[in-house]
Amino acid sequence: xxxxxQVFIETIKKSLNFTSQNKIHESIGIAEELGIxxxxxRKFSNLKTLSFISLKLEIISYECISWVxxxxxxxxxxxxxxxxxxxxxxxxxxxxxT
Numbered sequence: 001x002x003x004x005x006q007v008f009i010e011t012i013k014k015s016l017n018f019t020s021q022n023k024i025h026e027s028i029g030i031a032e033e034l035g036i037x038x039x040x041x042r043k044f045s046n047l048k049t050l051s052f053i054s055l056k057l058e059i060i061s062y063e064c065i066s067w068v069x070x071x072x073x074x075x076x077x078x079x080x081x082x083x084x085x086x087x088x089x090x091x092x093x094x095x096x097x098t
Contacts (some may be wrong), residue, residue: 009051057092
């Protein structure tokens with residue numbers, strides 16, 4: 001769901017044999033502009049800033065819901081309706097209407 005941006009960059013670098021950091025960042029920027037992926041930045045007061053990359057969805061599938069539920073269970077959270085909606089919004093920039 002949410003992938004650390006640096007891990008994502010390293011994966012792209014290895015998978016597509018990109019040698020230029022600029023080419024990788026340019027490709028990520030294009031994918032973001034096209035609405036394929038989204039970048040989420042989290043700032044924690046005095047600590048550090050985390051940047052994540054995830055797919056941007058327009059519809060949600062059963063597979064995505066199962067990823068969300070697994071993610072909530074990993075975080076020791078009960079997969080309530082509200083928790084699922086919140087995680088879907090956070091991970092995929094998709095608001096589920098009830």
